[in-house]
Amino acid sequence: MQLLKKRFFEALRLAEIIRGDNALIDSSVLESNIIYPNDVALIFKAFKKMKQFCKLHNIPIWWNDDEIRKLWRGFGLNKGNNRAVWLAKFNTLFIPALKIFSEKANSLKCSEKRKAKALKMLNLLNLLEEQTIEKLQGEIHIKSRIVSLDEPDARPIKKGKIHPACEFGTTMQMSFNREGFMITIENFIGSPNDKILFPETLALFKKRMKENPDTAVTDLGYRSATNFKIAQEINNVFLGRSEDVSEEKQDFCCKARSATEGFIAVAKNLRGFGRSLYHGFKGDRIWSLLCQTAYNLKKFIQLWTEEKIEEKNLVRLGLLT
Numbered sequence: 001m002q003l004l005k006k007r008f009f010e011a012l013r014l015a016e017i018i019r020g021d022n023a024l025i026d027s028s029v030l031e032s033n034i035i036y037p038n039d040v041a042l043i044f045k046a047f048k049k050m051k052q053f054c055k056l057h058n059i060p061i062w063w064n065d066d067e068i069r070k071l072w073r074g075f076g077l078n079k080g081n082n083r084a085v086w087l088a089k090f091n092t093l094f095i096p097a098l099k100i101f102s103e104k105a106n107s108l109k110c111s112e113k114r115k116a117k118a119l120k121m122l123n124l125l126n127l128l129e130e131q132t133i134e135k136l137q138g139e140i141h142i143k144s145r146i147v148s149l150d151e152p153d154a155r156p157i158k159k160g161k162i163h164p165a166c167e168f169g170t171t172m173q174m175s176f177n178r179e180g181f182m183i184t185i186e187n188f189i190g191s192p193n194d195k196i197l198f199p200e201t202l203a204l205f206k207k208r209m210k211e212n213p214d215t216a217v218t219d220l221g222y223r224s225a226t227n228f229k230i231a232q233e234i235n236n237v238f239l240g241r242s243e244d245v246s247e248e249k250q251d252f253c254c255k256a257r258s259a260t261e262g263f264i265a266v267a268k269n270l271r272g273f274g275r276s277l278y279h280g281f282k283g284d285r286i287w288s289l290l291c292q293t294a295y296n297l298k299k300f301i302q303l304w305t306e307e308k309i310e311e312k313n314l315v316r317l318g319l320l321t
Contacts, residue, residue, distance in 0.1 A: 015316035020209025037147035
């Protein structure tokens, strides 16, 4: 898949259909395919995970499963009330159950693969217990908060939107050229600072296009003295303010910045970047690369259909003789 994507992109670049004279950079969220997080639901899910463990290893369940299900029904009927009370009730049953799970997982006699899987789940449930205690103590901002036991790499991420104010998944760092081709796509767990990501993204753009762009365009989130210094080899560096560039370039950069938002909107709403249907961070990475290939293919077909690609470029690509 990586080889196919690279060959397709290189063919368009060598045919000068994809140009690297302008680098438009921004980040967004690749949502994970999970339901809206709920602390009580996470503990109920933890019991289901331990139940699967018991079934796989032919171990009798060591907690009162009927009591858990009864408590879950009660929560479903009354969850509009104080959730902290329900969380405390579930956690009171979860603590001793997790302790026994730890003993059984560590003493498990099975293949190395199954053992590693059980210990990985144990580590995840221990983290869940730690964050549950923090939650019950009134903590609001929990570092590396688990929002799903099926997608442990997903994080709550805020990107300054009115709606949704918070999305749950991984961060995507993207760069486009002015025509709308997606040049690079990177994935990160959590919400790393855009200022920190800018140098690596710009370097990746240069490497991919094998040239320095004439213009780099971002929003204010990337603005820093360090990033201006890093981009000093670029003629026009627009980091969110018109005065960053000369007067004759201001209109171009402002329109390019608006276009970046449009490119991301198309990517998320029409090209699959709205939600990853693969599991885990590796799955998100594969999903992003597949969607990037589809995005660029669709962009090429769009430009070709609208006759916006010059004949000489199509000849270089081998589509005209």
